[in-house]
Amino acid sequence: MPPVRRVAMLSLHTSPLEQPGAGDAGGMNVYVRSVALELARVGVEVDIFTRRTGEERPSWEEMADGVRVHHLAAGPPHRIPKEALPQLTGTFTAALTEVAGALAGGGVDVLHSHYWVSGTVGLTVARKLKLPLVHSMHTMAKVKNLRMKNLGTAEPPVRVSGEQAVVSGAARLIANTSTEASELESLYGAHAERIDVVAPGVDLETFNPGSREISRSLLQFPQRSFHVVFAGRIQKLKGPQVLVAAVRELVERRPDIPLTVSILGSRSGSDALKLQPLIDDAGLHDIVRLYPPVKAAQLAHWFRAADVVVMPSFSESFGLVALEAQACGTPVLAANVGGLPQAVSDGRTGLLVEGHSAGGWSAALERLFDDTPYREALGRGAAVHALAFGWQRTALLTAQSYRTAVERFSSIAAR
Template structure:
């Protein structure tokens, strides 16, 4: 077994230092940051390559000993939207190579790319450096195209072709769940023997159940209030519009309900949602708080203050928010899609809803409102369930995937 000395992590379209819930930042950012931290704890050095957040940004940051975040110039996030990034990959790749050459040349044991844009560059580096590429899709175009909303454009062919190249050329593919592994096999033809299933983790030192009552008081959640929380990018794919429509039906069904809905995140994507207008249209003024993205510590406080966390996504490779909420002892109502059934155990740690009918969502949320004892049991089980998903385990399984890649890789 070879000792893993240094890993090159590619997260080109979004920085692991960005706060989740805004722009292109989400669970993947948390994933890259946490696994890098744990790999360092195992004795491995990690360089994370990402595009600059703004032009003129400090080229290298050291968020912790053993981890360097290298900001590549030429396609900064404040000037180039993610949709246009395929046109700038050559520039980012050239900047990455210049940094590696100046830093000692070919010095990495494994390349680990995240999302298809990084995977395209990773394939080139695998060939040029003679080291294996391990790739995590996180989301896939063919899967997203199966769940398009009415009028929503399909994912572009350049992404589909890029993902196909990665599925065929990477030394190994890391899937979050068995469902994702099956999608890689059935939709992209990746042999099962080249896929490793590695569940994401949760920071149990931040997301924990202790402090529910003080957090409710501190956040102004009055006694007797049924508090529903949503956290994520504000785009149709994440489904906050479904939650708000369901909330309006809850108000109709339970006129005496003291309802509070907290939505945490900011607009993202080419067609962002106008939630303020939707709140007014649905007659929910005074019942909904729209908040910007917050730190992990603050997010945990919101989750603990909630009676339920809603994850009404149309597509999720796993659903890290669902796991973080459960770690806080809060039951989750989530769509029965993608990796969410792996994160949420129906009837044990939360409820899964088939589809996105506001009536069905209102029924699921209403069940937790009507039966507080059931809600409490779900919350207790949720905390126990999430406690098995520490980031240490994720990093150990990821390192095992790296070893598989090294054992079977033959440079061309």
């Protein structure tokens, strides 16, 4: 099987240098950055191409040995809503084509695009350079439309058709879970033999068990409170409104619970939420507090300071937050959707909740408060479970997908 020494990653949607939880940055930022760093450690050089979002950004910068981030001029040099990105695919393709000579002559073996907008660009560039394209969806329009029927506008047809073109044209598709692989097959007609299932990972050096007391002291939280944490973008898709409704019901039913709820993140996307008015209307301003996104090392303290981390998402391709929280020894209460059932082992590392009713979520929170030994056992199981998801494993399996793509692409070209 041919070796792969250099890969060009396309991430028009967002830069791996952005703060997760802010704007449109999230798990995909963590994914691209972490996989790139681990690929470099196993001998695969990575060039990441993204859109310039600030005048101060250099044309390229080194993220680590063997990993470079290139900022291409495509559209205005500032952040724009991701809904506007399809209008920039032509300019991004042109900007990338300008450096295509350097790519073609620089020993690039494969292109790897992330999210559908990058995938459509990747198809064009791959044809120009005569290189195989590997694509990671991260999220899919048809899946979101099925799961969010009553939560906002449907994903646009241009995205659906763009994703279909990528599925049909990419040499390999990388799915986070077997569930996502099945969705690619059933909803987009992908061929199973072109799909590689590669689970995301977790930074086990940053996210690991520690003292809840120490983390609470650092964050100035009372030791005896029942602390619930949500971390993610403040949008309907992620479900923080479900948490607020559940907390309102729980407070009314069980005023004896010393409840503290921390929501970390910022508003994002067309389904962004104004969460503070919901909190105020529910009379929860003394219990539920909003905080801005934080760096990974600080986020680990928030997870360690929590009794439970909640993910009431309506759609998740995997759920990196669930892994990070579990790695810190904290159980996760997650919606039974998408990849979350594979990220969270129900009854062993956390609990999966069916649906998004306030009653269902408040009952699950109440159960975890009332049964401290069970909650602590879930936390111990969570820490062990997360050990199987290091980023090195993700990178090695990704490199294997690259080699398969190159081998099959070369055999077709030789015919």
